[in-house]
Amino acid sequence: MILELLNILSLKHTVVTIDAMGCQKEIALVIVKENTDYILTVKESQKQLHQDIKDEFRFGKTITFFISQDLHGRIETRTCSVLNNLKYIDPSNKW
Template sequence: MKVSEKSNEITAIPELLKSLFIKGNIIRVDAMGCQQDIATCIVKAEGDYLLAVKNNQASLYQNMEDSFRFLKTADYDENIDIGHGRIETRKCTIITDLAHIENPDKWERLNVLIRMESERCDKATGNTEYATRYYIASKPANAAFYQKKYP
């Protein structure tokens, strides 16, 4: 969907969501769409959300880091993939304790905090890349679910 000149992605996403069949599905949105109104829109359409959290939501991002630093994890899953000339290890950790999230009730039906860590080693060069990504989600599920469905 093309965004008009006087608009942006944040205002266009709810309009796009209105055109989709959401009921029973999980809608994954990048960090630009990590907005409370978008989460509410998805839940009202009887779907679930998986929203990427980055520094554009600085307070939430810090809350996520604190949660994974200080709270007990609810579940963990690890996957190693060897192929395409590299070895990639992906780790998914989830937390269901929202104690470090400011005003968690502002996020419609927020149930899960997710941390995805990846380590990718190029077998030819030995160069290794590391990445950590955070997500919030409404669907209560274990780490293996998020690991397999949303790497």
């Protein structure tokens, strides 16, 4: 179903987000062919990929953004870390 949707939607200049059910190489390849950015959820059941991603954030170079806001009487802080040059994810692994 996800592949069918990706094939009929216009993905140019978008960011595609998909939950763990859609974390599959075939789906990622369709998105990449459209030259589109994506965010896929990875669960621990994908052991090697999950560990590789943890290593990327642990040892790789991240760009991190922070925002703090006083909302409704409490301070909320959000953090977003981005990786651009992946070194620890082996593309030959089957995930």
